[in-house]
Amino acid sequence: MIETFYIKTYGCAMNYADANSVRNLLKKYNLKELKNWQKADIVILVTCSIRQQAEDKVSGWGIKAQKSQFEDKTVVVTGCMAQRYDRKTDLTSKKYQNQLLDRFPWIDYIINIKDIKQLPKILNLGNKELVENSNIFYDESNIYQGLFSTSYGCNNFCSYCIVPYARGKLVNYPKEEILNDIKEFVKNGGKLITLLGQNVNSWKQEDETFTDLLKEVESIEGEFWINFLSSHPRDFSDELIELITTHDKFLKHCNIAVQSGSDRILEMMNRQYKAQRFIEICKKIKEKSPQFRITTDAIVGFPTESEEDFNKTLALLKECDIEMVYIGKYSPREGTTASKLEDNVPLKIKKQREKKLRDAVNEIRSKKHSNLVGKEIPILMISPSRGISYYSHEVITEKKYEPGHIYNLEVKDYSRSGLKC
Ligand code: SF4
Numbered sequence: 100m101i102e103t104f105y106i107k108t109y110g111c112a113m114n115y116a117d118a119n120s121v122r123n124l125l126k127k128y129n130l131k132e133l134k135n136w137q138k139a140d141i142v143i144l145v146t147c148s149i150r151q152q153a154e155d156k157v158s159g160w161g162i163k164a165q166k167s168q169f170e171d172k173t174v175v176v177t178g179c180m181a182q183r184y185d186r187k188t189d190l191t192s193k194k195y196q197n198q199l200l201d202r203f204p205w206i207d208y209i210i211n212i213k214d215i216k217q218l219p220k221i222l223n224l225g226n227k228e229l230v231e232n233s234n235i236f237y238d239e240s241n242i243y244q245g246l247f248s249t250s251y252g253c254n255n256f257c258s259y260c261i262v263p264y265a266r267g268k269l270v271n272y273p274k275e276e277i278l279n280d281i282k283e284f285v286k287n288g289g290k291l292i293t294l295l296g297q298n299v300n301s302w303k304q305e306d307e308t309f310t311d312l313l314k315e316v317e318s319i320e321g322e323f324w325i326n327f328l329s330s331h332p333r334d335f336s337d338e339l340i341e342l343i344t345t346h347d348k349f350l351k352h353c354n355i356a357v358q359s360g361s362d363r364i365l366e367m368m369n370r371q372y373k374a375q376r377f378i379e380i381c382k383k384i385k386e387k388s389p390q391f392r393i394t395t396d397a398i399v400g401f402p403t404e405s406e407e408d409f410n411k412t413l414a415l416l417k418e419c420d421i422e423m424v425y426i427g428k429y430s431p432r433e434g435t436t437a438s439k440l441e442d443n444v445p446l447k448i449k450k451q452r453e454k455k456l457r458d459a460v461n462e463i464r465s466k467k468h469s470n471l472v473g474k475e476i477p478i479l480m481i482s483p484s485r486g487i488s489y490y491s492h493e494v495i496t497e498k499k500y501e502p503g504h505i506y507n508l509e510v511k512d513y514s515r516s517g518l519k520c
Pocket of ligand 1: 254
């Protein structure tokens with residue numbers, strides 16, 4: 100009889116959101132989650148294929164375990180390895196799955212995350228509770244914050260990125276499903292809704308856009324905040340700017356991935372916009388909502404990136420008042436178009452450029468944080484002394500407050516990572 104499960108998650112925030120989906124789905128069938136895989140009846144691996152290393156970790160996990168340890172359990176593989184398209188060997192997902200099953204006989208099922216609602220049926224869990232139309236997309240251990248995937252995969256084929264190969268083509272989840280999940284989350288006391296997608300603002304359903312979806316989320320009754328990750332400049336419309344800057348339920352924060360300030364490099368990256376587009380978006384946002392925080396992603400040391408190209412990125416971050424940047428030092432990913440180019444920026448230079456970007460952005464952030472000292476800002480408490488500000492700062496409080504409530508608190512101090520109230 101199946102009573103317990105264990106989940107091991109590899110990779111990015113999307114995978115952690117997916118792992119939560121699986122977790123909550125199984126909990127609805129009264130299955131108990133264990134921290135020790137050896138004692139669990141079902142072992143779920145939410146896998147990542149972004150790098151070879153990530154796949155090796157999964158293989159290594161199985162190889163280390165004794166064959167006999169799998170005899171009384173069911174091992175399910177989902178996530179990127181379950182739907183990978185391998186360009187080099189030209190293996191489509193199904194063929195690749197069969198190859199995985201041959202290599203790792205301890206795997207019982209490989210299930211595409213899109214089909215994960217079929218898992219109870221596949222595992223024969225019976226009808227303990229029907230999951231049709233029920234929310235599986237939030238973590239019950241933190242009822243105030245919910246992650247909601249709006250799509251899966253990506254069609255953009257940025258030249259450095261493996262996601263379109265690892266996760267496959269973009270599939271937008273139906274609006275009704277997303278809204279039903281959010282409604283149930285809010286009904287159960289949820290306060291912060293984060294919509295997730297590799298390129299979240301490209302969501303579409305017939306003639307409805309991501310802005311239309313957000314409007315419907317906003318119209319759900321209740322007191323809650325909304326944000327979304329991560330946005331592509333090409334799809335950041337004026338309607339979206341108008342909505343998030345002027346409507347109260349939206350956090351005044353956005354992560355918009357620019358990657359480079361050089362048009363030449365952006366073209367080589369196949370990003371499909373020019374640096375000026377990003378600058379315009381930031382200007383429009385700040386005109387409407389001056390306190391709005393904008394963060395971004397940037398890659399340093401893309402093949403052929405010159406000092407001049409890099410300086411354009413540095414200047415762009417300063418011009419746009421970017422408060423935080425997730426920096427990737429370029430490294431080739433096998434199978435991508437950029438991997439055919441010579442990785443010709445030395446690591447030493449990549450590190451120097453990374454430091455310069457970080458220093459510039461840290462300076463902007465410190466200035467912004469210090470300007471907030473003495474001011475009151477809305478904070479949503481997640482635990483008695485930890486919260487999230489209306490501008491998406493991480494907050495630590497001196498006094499204790501009731502989780503799940505929003506308070507106007509005075510900023511007393513700040514650190515690199517957040518605010519103290
Ligand atoms: S939009 Fe993002 S996920 Fe899609 S290919 Fe480009 S970098 Fe990768």
